[in-house]
Amino acid sequence: MYAISLQSVIDGSFSSGPVYPPHDQNLRAQRVCFDRSLHEPDDVIWFEGSCNGLVFVSLSFETLILWNPATRKAKILPNSDTGEDFEYYGLGFGFGYDELHDDYKVVEFLSFERVVDAPTLEIQLKVYSLRANSWKTLSNWPGGYTFGGCGKFLNGSIYWSVQHFSGPIEWEIVSHDLATDTFSVLPLPAFGDDGGDADVNVVVKVLRGCLAICCERKTHMDIWLMKDCSMRESWSKVATIPFFLDFRDHEFRKPSPLFLSVDGKIVLNYGTNLSLYDPKNPCTHLFSNKFELETIAYSESLVSPNLEDEIVIGRTLPPELLTEILLRLPVKSLLRFTAVSKGWLSLISSTQFAKTHLKYATKNKLFTHDRLIFGSRTYPMDLITCSLHSAVADSGLSGSIYPEIDEHVQVQAVCWDYPIVEPDDVIWLLGSCHGLVCVSLLANTIMLWNPMTRRSKVLPDSGTEMDFEYIGLTYGFGYDELHDDYKVVEFFSFERVAGSHVLDIQVKVYSLKSNSWKTLSNWPGGYTFGGAGKFLNGAINWSVTHYDGPVEWEIVSQDLAMDTFTVLPLPDLGNDDVLIELKIINGYLAACCERNTHMDVWLMKEYGVRKSWTKVASIQFFLDLMENQYIRPCPLFLSADSRILINYGSNISVYDPGNPQIHHFSDSVDVVGITYSESLTSPNLEDDTSVQLDGLFDTVAF
Known part of the structure; x- marks a missing residue:
């Protein structure tokens, strides 16, 4: 059988x-x-x-x-x-x-x-x-x-x-x-x-x-x-x-x-x-x-099936000790254990347990709870996930994660809620926070999704009009600890008059708790040509520059609790032409500085302190991709031995700066990858005391 x-x-x-x-x-x-x-x-x-x-x-x-x-x-x-x-x-x-x-x-x-x-x-x-x-x-x-x-x-x-x-x-x-x-x-x-x-x-x-x-x-x-x-x-x-x-x-x-x-x-x-x-x-x-x-x-x-050898765990272990044991287990095991008894289901499904389990997981400095999710933007059903630790440690000499998956890296397909996704949707993974992934399917269609529990929520339309000659649309996603609320920030720049070279800015914030959008009017200036905002320390961090005049980059930090903005210092980058995109790498704010031939990766070891910027790697651009300004390396994770998990062109690979020539990348398909942490966090506040279990652990015998 x-x-x-x-x-x-x-x-x-x-x-x-x-x-x-x-x-x-x-x-x-x-x-x-x-x-x-x-x-x-x-x-x-x-x-x-x-x-x-x-x-x-x-x-x-x-x-x-x-x-x-x-x-x-x-x-x-x-x-x-x-x-x-x-x-x-x-x-x-x-x-x-x-x-x-x-x-x-x-x-x-x-x-x-x-x-x-x-x-x-x-x-x-x-x-x-x-x-x-x-x-x-x-x-x-x-x-x-x-x-x-x-x-x-x-x-x-x-x-x-x-x-x-x-x-x-x-x-x-x-x-x-x-x-x-x-x-x-x-x-x-x-x-x-x-x-x-x-x-x-x-x-x-x-x-x-x-x-x-x-x-x-x-x-x-x-x-x-x-x-x-x-x-x-x-x-x-x-x-x-x-x-x-x-x-x-x-x-x-x-x-x-x-x-x-x-x-x-x-x-x-x-x-x-x-x-x-x-x-x-x-x-x-x-x-x-x-x-x-x-x-x-x-x-x-x-x-x-034998009552004589049944052990009632709740009677043999104190509830406090049992809870402490469960809090240290991975999410996949916890979801399985909800089938043990009603008591376990009630405990593991509770909001407080999910929050406490998340705190335990974030204290883990080995990133064992962190995962990589990736797939082609043009094939949204074909999403794959694997352990971030496994992707870096087990990928072998080739370092290939996608499209040629190393046999030592254990990957699995990710289940989507099919009624939400249309066959021709183009998928963008905008950011992650506490196990929730913020996904854009089409312009103005945003979804919060937990890949582990398969819970998802489509956000209401922000009401932003797209009828302009030039538009730029990007998002940030994070957590407001003061109000215990998850928030999505929409940054919209547009030419109200075609060819005017004057951009208007519109910043909106979505609150999961109120399930509504509001418009902010205190944006300090600058445009987010550097991509999506990145969440760290209660704030969405944006790399911004001005539309005209000398190119000067700065980091604007948006406090999600107060809706206030501050400017963070950049490292000393010299006078060369540079494009700056922000990332979160190993729990640090990172600045990826793109030059003509390569990208420098800087980490801010102490948030807000300019002297703490440290250059950790330089990634060479490959000749066949150098002229394509939209295909640049996207660092996802930095290992202890300085190897870098990067998304580049149609590939996701572990890149070794000491031996860059063994890597071959292609621009045939645009692949998107993002890291997230396993959690029980629900994107639906009305049902965040439960998880979707139907079919998750069912098995067929034959």
Whole structure:
């Protein structure tokens, strides 16, 4: 058996296609160890359901097992003593969690003919309790037979698609509350002119955290989602999957959706294949009917199927010590641990925990929490992230990070919220602060985004008019500690009269707390030809010059709390022509001074003190890029041995000033890169006590 991250299936493959049999090298599946002592060589394995990281497995319908693939813990359930000596019988299962009693339960649904050719089927319903380690029989089943397969667990209940054995074919969904063992009937969608219930087979699924039904017809399957389990009107059809000609006569071999992405692609088990299916391009998919592939989606967790070896951490460790341990862990681990218990979820999702964790991370001088995110501006979906430490330390002799990625540097694709980004958007990474990245998609379209939690917020329009002959638009992003507020500064320069060579300046500030823009009128003068503002020490720092007259550069520091401006000193640069662009490198304000043939990199070791400026590197311009004034080195990080992580042309590389000739750069594609710190910070103040977990740590086993 194999397991693979569902997120890597959606994001790791840059085109839809087969996952199994293996096809895409970007998809890394792991073999899953299943204890051979639990089953016989000729057993047929069925995945009946999953809940909180536990997978319910049936071996030839005789041996039932609860199994955690992540920890490899397993428990064989006691026999239910269900008789199988009948002429006809159907056996189905459901598996879920009873939150009221903190108990995992298995439901066995048996339908059978006690007498051969009897006009009706008899029903026997049993429930297994993990806490009691025993079965009990229920007698209040409301009627109907589960020809639709296994029950699916959602929100404390198991949902069954059922119909009656005789009379007109009518489907309905029966909800079984695991805490109270009561039943209720849910409405199905209105099928309209699609043939009604008579020509359809209804199978229940759970997709995107919602109840779903797969309506199998003669030539295709419709997938419906129910957003609100109390309202029939909340059903919406989200996809249609055509049956392939080779499969239309196989009534037991129909598509089985496992996961539905936000852009409409479906992780699909069909025949012997597990594929990422794109309904917009169905003809590219080839399937085989040689044998059937068994699959299921589950979430990684530490939940044990054996109550006797369960350790209640909250009772064995003081809460204060537990919190201190968690505060020192990386964000990825913390997001995984939200699945351990409600208490851990509440703690890790709290705003105060996120702020305290951020303070711990910023004290780390080894930059282990810092990451690099990069990708082509012309291909906004193809964003990649990696550890900043790994990018510098593990990149090998070539130093290449992109487009030729060194095999020692561990990178991963970044998941975007697809409805926000249009295919032809040009992406600009404007800045980062506390784990939030400020992104520009189009002029006047700004988004705050946390790549770790996948939370994002599109800012309201600033109302800036762009109808001028010449315009310059740039941004700065930072944190106002005094008011506990994140702010975006928009700097707009324009010619009100074409050809006048007189620029007007308009400075606006967006507040996340008020979700609104305001205009400042106290800008001291100068124009930001030096690019975006850089945040440090509570201020946005701009490199500015004047539009006419002698070129004189200065640094203007904008205090985000007070909206006041001060001028910071530059190093002594001599009389040569120079273009100055500001960066933040290793936590210091940096001035990148571009000359005719090279760039000098200066660091301000003590903020605001002119004497603290130190030149740390000179980067030579390469001949084929020297004439292109828009393609210049962009330093991102300086290692302890003076190697520099730079974005240059279409490349991101670790540059060694002692041996510059081994580096080759290209101007074919403009690539953007930026550094950011891992954090739990939310860009949405209304929900900053929670993080987006749907699909993040789900895994598919097959």
